[in-house]
Amino acid sequence: MSLRHALLGLLAERPMSGYDLTKVFDSSLAYVWSAKHSQIYPELARLRDAGLIRQVAAGARGRKEYAITDAGLTEVRRWLQETSPDRTVRDESFLRVFFLWLMEPAKARDYLRGEEEYHRAKLGRYEEIASSPASEDPASRSARITLEAGIRHERTLADWAAWALRHLGGRGPRRGVPD
Amino acid sequence: MSLRHALLGLLAERPMSGYDLTKVFDSSLAYVWSAKHSQIYPELARLRDAGLIRQVAAGARGRKEYAITDAGLTEVRRWLQETSPDRTVRDESFLRVFFLWLMEPAKARDYLRGEEEYHRAKLGRYEEIASSPASEDPASRSARITLEAGIRHERTLADWAAWALRHLGGRGPRRGVPD
DNA sequence: GCCTCCATGTAATTGGTTACATGATTCT
DNA sequence: AGAATCATGTAACCAATTACATGGAGGC
Numbered sequence: 001m002s003l004r005h006a007l008l009g010l011l012a013e014r015p016m017s018g019y020d021l022t023k024v025f026d027s028s029l030a031y032v033w034s035a036k037h038s039q040i041y042p043e044l045a046r047l048r049d050a051g052l053i054r055q056v057a058a059g060a061r062g063r064k065e066y067a068i069t070d071a072g073l074t075e076v077r078r079w080l081q082e083t084s085p086d087r088t089v090r091d092e093s094f095l096r097v098f099f100l101w102l103m104e105p106a107k108a109r110d111y112l113r114g115e116e117e118y119h120r121a122k123l124g125r126y127e128e129i130a131s132s133p134a135s136e137d138p139a140s141r142s143a144r145i146t147l148e149a150g151i152r153h154e155r156t157l158a159d160w161a162a163w164a165l166r167h168l169g170g171r172g173p174r175r176g177v178p179d
Numbered sequence: 180m181s182l183r184h185a186l187l188g189l190l191a192e193r194p195m196s197g198y199d200l201t202k203v204f205d206s207s208l209a210y211v212w213s214a215k216h217s218q219i220y221p222e223l224a225r226l227r228d229a230g231l232i233r234q235v236a237a238g239a240r241g242r243k244e245y246a247i248t249d250a251g252l253t254e255v256r257r258w259l260q261e262t263s264p265d266r267t268v269r270d271e272s273f274l275r276v277f278f279l280w281l282m283e284p285a286k287a288r289d290y291l292r293g294e295e296e297y298h299r300a301k302l303g304r305y306e307e308i309a310s311s312p313a314s315e316d317p318a319s320r321s322a323r324i325t326l327e328a329g330i331r332h333e334r335t336l337a338d339w340a341a342w343a344l345r346h347l348g349g350r351g352p353r354r355g356v357p358d
Numbered sequence: 359g360c361c362t363c364c365a366t367g368t369a370a371t372t373g374g375t376t377a378c379a380t381g382a383t384t385c386t
Numbered sequence: 387a388g389a390a391t392c393a394t395g396t397a398a399c400c401a402a403t404t405a406c407a408t409g410g411a412g413g414c
Contacts, residue, residue, distance in 0.1 A: 001401080002271050009278040019365050032273040039402060041367060061365045061410045076278070081286045085272040092181050093264040094211040097325045099188040099255070101317035107260045138280035145343045146276045149336065156335040157328065164324045180373080198393050218374060220395060240382045240393045 002086070003043055006033050008052060008068060008076040013139045015056050015067035018044050028143065031150050047072070097164070109165060116161035123154035181265070182222055185212050187231060187247055187255040192318045194235050194246040197223050207322065210329050226251070276343070288344060295340035302333035 010016065010024055021044075022037040044066060047053045052072035057065035068076070093115065100108045130147055134140050189195065189203055200223075201216040223245060226232045231251035236244035247255070272294065279287045309326055313319050 100321040142279040152335045156331045
C-alpha cells in the first residue's frame with residue numbers, strides 16, 4: 001500500500017490539499033508513482049481517521065489542507081527504514097518488445113523508432129528541468145537525485161532502442177556495424 | 180488489460196498449460212510482467228470462451244494445454260500494431276529515493292548501497308543469460324533484445340546508485356570528486 | 359453570461375494479491 | 387512413507403481506473 005506512504009511523504013514536505021496532491025502525482029511525481037483524485041480523496045480521509053494527518057486549514061470551494069502529524073512522520077520513517085521496496089514490474093512497453101517477432105517487420109521498426117523518440121523527448125524534458133535553478137533544501141536534493149535516475153534511464157532506453165533498430169536491421173540484419 | 184495479451188503472445192510461441200505459463204511469469208518474463216496462477220487460470224478460461232485460445236491436450240493431474248487460435252493471433256497482432264503502450268509508472272524504489280531526505284543519513288546511504296547491490300546482482304544474472312548460447316528463432320531474438328534492455332537498465336541504475344552515494348557524501352557532501 | 363480552473367466527493371467496475379482448497383505423480 | 391513438485395481451481399479482499407455528480411471562484 002504505497003499510495004498511503006506517498007501521501008505521507010509529500011505532506012511531510014508541506015501541508016497540501018487533495019487537489020494539490022493530485023497535481024503533484026500528475027507532474028513531478030508522474031515518473032515515479034501515479035494516482036487519480038478518486039483514489040487520493042478517500043485515502044486522505046482514512047489517513048485523517050487514523051491520526052496520521054490532520055486538517056490544518058479550509059479554503060474556498062471546500063478546500064481542505066492537510067498536514068502530517070507526529071504519528072504520520074513516525075509511520076513514513078518506519079516504512080522507509082524498516083521495509084523493503086516491492087520490486088514487482090509491469091512494463092507494457094517491454095512486453096511488446098518481447099513480442100516484437102509477432103509484428104510485421106516494418107511495424108516492429110516503427111515501434112522501436114517510436115520508443116527512441118519517446119525516450120529522447122522525455123530525456124530532453126528532464127534535462128531541461130535539471131538545468132534550471134533549484135533550491136538546496138533536503139527535499140529538493142532528493143528530488144534531484146531521483147531526476148538523475150530518470151535522466152539516465154531515458155538516455156539508456158533511447159540508446160537501447162537505437163541499438164535494437166540496428167540489431168534488427170533495415171531489411172534483414174546488417175553486419176559490420178559496431179554496437 | 181495486458182495480461183490477456185501477454186498470455187496470447189506466449190501461446191503464439193508454443194502451446195502451454197496454465198502451470199507452464201505461471202512459471203514463465205515467474206522466470207523469464209518476471210522483468211517485464213508479473214501474474215499469479217490465481218489470475219492466470221480464470222483468464223485462460225475467458226480466452227477459451229472467447230475463442231482466442233483452445234485446449235489442444237490433456238495431461239496427468241488435470242493438466243490442460245492451450246494453443247492460440249487464428250482469432251487469437253489476429254487479436255494479439257491488432258493489439259501490438261494498433262494500440263500504444265500504457266506508460267503508467269509505479270516504482271516503489273524510486274518513490275523511496277524521492278523521500279530520501281526523510282531518512283537518517285546513515286539509513287539513506289544503506290538504502291542506496293542496497294540499491295547498487297541489487298542492480299549489480301541482477302546485471303550479473305542477466306549478463307550470464309546473455310552470454311549463454313541461444314537459439315536464433317524470431318521469438319528468441321526478441322527475447323534477446325528485451326534482455327539487452329534489462330542489462331542496460333540494471334547497469335545504469337547500479338551506476339546511478341553509486342553516483343547518488345557520492346553525491347550524498349560520506350558525512351556531508353564531499354567536493355572535488357568528479358561525477 | 360460563459361468558460362476555465364479549482365475543488366471535492368461517490369459508485370461501478372476491473373485488475374491483482376492473498377488465502378483457501380484439493381489432489382495426483384514422482385523422487386528418494 | 388514422506389517430501390517435493392505438478393496441477394488446477396475458487397473466494398475474499400485490496401488497489402486502481404473510469405464514470406458519475408456537484409458546485410464555487412475568477413477572468414474576460
